[in-house]
Amino acid sequence: MRVEEIPPFDPGPLAWPVRMPDPSQYQAQGGWTANRRAQAQAEARARFEYDWQAAQAAEAQRQQQLAAAQRDYEQRAEAQRAEVRRHNAAITEATAGVRRGDADSVVEFFSAALYSSATWPEGFPRQVSAAFDSAARQLVLDWELPGYDVVPEAKSVRYVPAQDQDKETARPVTQRRALYREVLAQSVLLVLHQLFAADEYGILDSVALNGFVDAPDPATGRQAQIFLATVMAQRAAFRDLHLEQVDAISCLTDALRGQLATRPDQLTSVRPSRRPQDVGNQVVTHGGGHEEPDLYDMDPIVFESLVADLFRxxxxxxxxxxxxxxxxxxxxxxxxxxxRGGKIVVQVKRYRNTVPPTAVRDLYGTVQDVGANKGVLVTTSGFGPGSHTFARGKPLELISGSELVDLLHRHGLRGRLGEGGRPGPAQPAPSGPATPPGDYNVLGMTWSGNVSLDVCALVCHGNRVLSEDHFVFFNNPQTPDGSVRAVPISAPDKAAIRVAFDALPESADRFVLVAAVDPEVNPDADLSGFTDACIRLLDPSMTELGRLEVSDGRRGETALVLGSFRHRQSGDWDFVLGGKGYTGGLEQLVQDYGIEVE
Structure with missing residues (x-):
């Protein structure tokens, strides 16, 4: 239940009346003659009356603004109170239904308990179909379990700096199979524990739980629900278990007399003893892909309401x-x-195309206008480098479509982007072309001073970047083809970028390196401490081939073009020293290369 805790009205500066002028401060000054004294008195009285009228007008305006702010507060407070009342009324009704043993209410209550559980591992599926047998006081449900890929094929991963590669050690197949069975058994026990723990009204005497995976049926090749575990657990028997000490598989199959597939990795199935559709009441399903509303097609007001629900x-x-x-x-x-809390203003953009930087800039203006602590821009699409560059170091947060869907699912809400349904786990960034060792160089950057810098790269034709995706920076660590990427550093470098010059797009004739002060680490710093800088040219074995000197930074500047590699007709790439500085940071610099920021 939510509490109607509405913060009191805070008028701020509007609480203080305008100070009226003091007549004693308007005494006539000077005047040796009667006429001059009379004139001075008239001038003093005129000044007083002018200031009095101005103060009266200002006070009237203050009172109007105060009344408007009070009305706005009352409207917002009443809307919030009404929302709390609606929420609490729904909870009260649902609770009453559960206490009565109403089948629909019981199913909704326990389904919600599972769907919103914080203990169910993040990334695991959350799909449930359930029904309640009132006579037997038994909840019958099908619950989706994680697939075999939840156990990684790699046992360990080790980074090899000399090759700039992650070297994996394979996990033995028998170990992977055993771990998967263990995960399934633990998942079933966790669901049972959550259900009985949520039953504060003593509604359930038992739970019939069937665990399945969505996968192609080995017999037909069609997508199907394949049951890998089933159990019918009595409350009394489950209550006597010491779960922290049991072996999950033995507990499920022996103590609870359940069934667990012998080879779940090969989708060998078990036969559920009872399914939700075997119960006479209507089956309620949550979390299936067909129930996920498409955020693209959602009514704008409904979409805004969903975002508000997410914040709540x-x-x-x-x-x-x-x-x-x-x-x-x-x-x-x-x-x-x-x-870290406070007032947050949220803008919602139901877009299919990239949100323009102007929207981010407008949000920042709104944050300043209303005195908010933070601004959040939520979209169904994404943001380009211009937006990320502008937002960096400011009280702004940008939430893309994929991040929004993930947040919705993690907090018990539903939504998908397009026909793909609920998105799967995030895929790793493309590794780029498989270039032989001699086909790339590492550019290591060193400099004196303690200022924290972001070193970025732009793949250009002339003085224009090929696309926003060809701007490699903190939020875009590599180009689409992988020919340019940020890589881990090794001493003495403070930044490093790998570039395969021969693999750059045909239209590229310049490769530009820039550096900018990191406003989140050094908000008040400039480049005056950027001295003794150079670019170390390294081969794939990290052997130094040479050094390229770059210009020192200057006071007041916060971004600097270090230099550019230019493609010559001979096919070579020659380095041209930079030196142009910018007082407006990376945001100003990238605009010179055609990246829209405002």
Whole structure:
């Protein structure tokens, strides 16, 4: 249940009346003659009356603004109270239904308990179909279990600096199979534990649980639910278990007399003793791909409401704004967390194309105008380098479509992007072309001073970057073809970029290196401490081939072009010293290369 805790109205500076002028401060000055004294008195009285009228007008304006702020507060407070009442009424009704043993209420209650569980491992599926047998006081459910790929093929990974590669050690097949069976057994026990722990009203005498995976049926090749575990657990028997000390497989198959597939890696199935559809009541399903609403097709107001629900699920207070006068804000949120919390303004963009940097800049203006602690821009699409560059070092957070879907699922809400349904686990970045050892160089950057810098690269034609994806920086660690990428550093370098010059796009004739002050680490720093800098040219074995001197930084500048490699007709790439500095940081620099920031 939520509490109607509405912060009191805070008028801020509007609470203080405008100070009226003091007549004693308007005494006539000077005047040796009666006429001059009369004139001085008239001038003093005129000044007083002018200031009095100005103060009265300012006070009237203050009172109008105060009344408007009070009305706005009351509207927002009432909307928040109404939302809390609706939520609490729904909880009260659902709780009453559970206590009565109403089948639909019981199923919804326990399904929600599983679907929103914080102990179910992140990344594991959350799909449930359930029904409640009121006569037997038994909950019957099918619950999705993780697939075989949850156990990695690699036993360990070791980074080899000389080759700039991760070297994997394979996990023995028998060990992987055994671990997968263990994971399945532990998952079943965890679900049973969560259900009985959530049953504070003593509704359940037993649970019939069937664990399945969504996979191609080995017999037909069609996608199907293949059951790998099943158990019918009595509350009394489960309560007597000491789960922290049991062997999961033995507990499931022996103590609880359940079944677990002998070769779940090969999708050998077990036969469930009872399915939800065997119960007479209607089966309720949550979490299946067909139930995921498509965020692209969602009504804008419904989408904004979903984002507000997400913020509330994350422990914040959140209300939708009045659309007629929202000032560019779709959701007002309040994070009650001490120190890092405060007022948050949220803008929602249901886009299919990349959000332009102007939207990020507008949000920053709104944050400043309303005095918010933070601004959050939520979209169904994504953001380009210009947006990330502008947002860096500012109280802004950019949430892309894939991040939004992940947050929704982690907090018990639903949503997908397009026909793909619920997205799978994030895939690793492409490794780029398989270049022989002699086909790339590592450019290691060294400099004196303690200033923290971001070293970035732009793949250009002339003085224009080929695309935003060809700007390699902190939020885009490599180009689409992998020909340029940021790599781990080794002493004495403070930054390193790998480039395969022969693999650069045909249209590229310049490869530009730049450096900029990191505003999050050194917000007040400039490049005056950037001295004795050079680029170390290294081969794939990290042997130094030569050094390229670059210009020192200058006071007041926060970004600098270190230099560029230029493609000559002979096929060689020659280095040309840079030196152009910028007082507006990386944001100003990249605009010179055609990246939109504002």
């Amino acid at each position: 699920a994350m422990g914040m207070q959140a209300v939708m704004t009045q659309r007629s006068n929202d000032g560019g804000v779709d959701v007002d949120a309040l994070d009650p967390t001490p120190i």
